[in-house]
Amino acid sequence: MMDFLARFTFTGPSNWIIQRITAIVMAAYLFFIVGYLITNPALTYDQWSELNNLLLMRVFTLVTVAAVAFHAWIGMRCVLTDYITVRLIGPKANGLRNTLQLGLALIILFYLVWTIKILWGL
Amino acid sequence: MLNVSIYRYNPEVDAEPFMQDFEFDTQGKDLMVLDVLEKLKIQDPSLVFRRSCREGVCGSDGVNISGKNGLACITPLSECVRGDKLVIRPLPGLPVIRDLVIDMSQFYAQYEKIQPYMINNSPPPAIERLQSPEERKKLDGLYECILCACCSTACPSFWWNPEKFIGPSGLLQAYRFLADSRDTATEERLANLDDPFSVFRCHGIMNCVQVCPKGLNPTKAIGHIRNMLIRNAA
Numbered sequence: 001m002m003d004f005l006a007r008f009t010f011t012g013p014s015n016w017i018i019q020r021i022t023a024i025v026m027a028a029y030l031f032f033i034v035g036y037l038i039t040n041p042a043l044t045y046d047q048w049s050e051l052n053n054l055l056l057m058r059v060f061t062l063v064t065v066a067a068v069a070f071h072a073w074i075g076m077r078c079v080l081t082d083y084i085t086v087r088l089i090g091p092k093a094n095g096l097r098n099t100l101q102l103g104l105a106l107i108i109l110f111y112l113v114w115t116i117k118i119l120w121g122l
Numbered sequence: 123m124l125n126v127s128i129y130r131y132n133p134e135v136d137a138e139p140f141m142q143d144f145e146f147d148t149q150g151k152d153l154m155v156l157d158v159l160e161k162l163k164i165q166d167p168s169l170v171f172r173r174s175c176r177e178g179v180c181g182s183d184g185v186n187i188s189g190k191n192g193l194a195c196i197t198p199l200s201e202c203v204r205g206d207k208l209v210i211r212p213l214p215g216l217p218v219i220r221d222l223v224i225d226m227s228q229f230y231a232q233y234e235k236i237q238p239y240m241i242n243n244s245p246p247p248a249i250e251r252l253q254s255p256e257e258r259k260k261l262d263g264l265y266e267c268i269l270c271a272c273c274s275t276a277c278p279s280f281w282w283n284p285e286k287f288i289g290p291s292g293l294l295q296a297y298r299f300l301a302d303s304r305d306t307a308t309e310e311r312l313a314n315l316d317d318p319f320s321v322f323r324c325h326g327i328m329n330c331v332q333v334c335p336k337g338l339n340p341t342k343a344i345g346h347i348r349n350m351l352i353r354n355a356a
Contacts, residue, residue, distance in 0.1 A: 012315075012322035013355035016348070082282045082323075 015074050022067035029064040058119045065115040069108045076104050124148050124203065126158060128169065129211040132220050139218065141209075148199065155187055155202065155210065156194035159222075171222040178335060181270030185222050186211040191272040191333040213275035215284065228284045229271045229291070235314070236288060236296040241307035257303040264298035264343060266336050267291060273330035273340055279323040286319035290330035290340030293321060297343035300350060309354075316351050324348075 040047065051057055084097040124146045131139035144162050156176055163169045171194070174180040178196035185194050188202045188209050202208060216224040242251065274280045274289035288296065296315065299305050315321050321344060330340040 010318065011355065012318045012320065013348075013351045015318050016322055016352060017355070078318075078323075081319075082279070085282060087284075088282065 018070055019074055022071040025064055025067040026071065029060065029067075032060075052119075062115060062119060065112060069112055073104065073108055077101065080104075123206065124158070124199070125207045126162065127207065127209045128159075128162070128222070129218075130169075130221055131218050132168070132170075152198050152200045154195055155185070155192075155197045155199065155208070156183055158199070158208070159183075159194055159210070170220045179268065181268035184213050184270040184272045184275075184335075186213055191276045193270060193272070193335045196335060213271055215275045215277075215281040216271070224271075224275075226271060229269075229274055229289065232274075232284070232288045232292040233269065233295065235320075236292050236299070237307070237311065237314075238295050238299065240299065240302065240305050241310070242304055243306065251304045253303050260301045260303075261298060263338055264294060264301065266338060267294050267298075268336060270335060272333045272335055276329040276333045277324075278327070278329070279325060283319055283323055286317075287323040288315070288320050290324070290344065293324070293347060294338060294340040294343045297347050300347060308350075312347075312351055312354050315347065316355070321347050321351060 036051070037043065052061070080097050080100055084093050084100065086093045089096075126144040126146050127141045128144065129139060130136070130142045144165070146158055146162065148158075154176075156173055159169070159171055159173075163171075171185065172182040173195065174182040176183075176195045178193050181193070183194040184191060187194065187197055188204060188207075190202070191213055192202075194210075199208065210222065212218050212222045212224045216226060216228060219225050269291060271291060273294075274291045277287075277290055279287045280289040296311065300308055300311055305311075324341070324344045326341055326345075328341045331338075331342075334340070
């Protein structure tokens, strides 16, 4: 299992595939929400609330936020390892990059937990 | 008169690099940049640059000419002089040894990583390993690379991670062997490239294609490798 996880998380092809799949999920969610808003111009709170109380909708939202989380993690790690390197900004780079990555992980985790809390009112 | 501005740096003498200006009379001829360098070297013998074949085959005289990497020997002044000014710098991103000469160790280290030779452990036939014309055609646009480093030193991903990202030149060569019907080490070669850096740090900005003096397309080769890796992983 760990082998599979390590392979899936740390190889180039899997990162590439995850970026594409998560992008499709985010696009689908965006199209759905925009489409819903356009087709319901006089949207009321009750209607919006009803939509978001559907189990399917809650799962869709959670899956989308999880997609954002993976997408952001891979993309931001790529940016950080490109720009925050010893070669570019000197020996303090490794510490700074690790700190930023930790910060990024915490923010992503926070958003995920917050989303679950909002969706299921835990 | 042509104003030629050249990057100068002799670490034994100079505290830091500087640009030195030369006046050069082209006598109305559309010379190659290498001709200008050769003549300026007569004027100032301390000027240092690499050159060998002077016809775009050896790949020794890759330099940055008015902002674009290229071979000095096959770049005519008419292509690179703006106003009356020609600016020549060493290829960017690698350490400068002196003037226009760079230390290419990192570039060669990446080239070595991709095992740039045929791997086939089956017993060799009496004469030679044959290919069909179609199989041979797949190597066109790949085998012509002369390792001048113009592409890799034009690539931001290579500037940022030269120890981890193979670079366009190395990857073009990697695909040259992946695409070769006589090579049997495809799996092993792909396994050596499937980390997040070696291939996947290419973001497809195509600087390599723009500067390649041989008109090759490393981005396309990298795309083929990426597809092979993804197919292999799926």
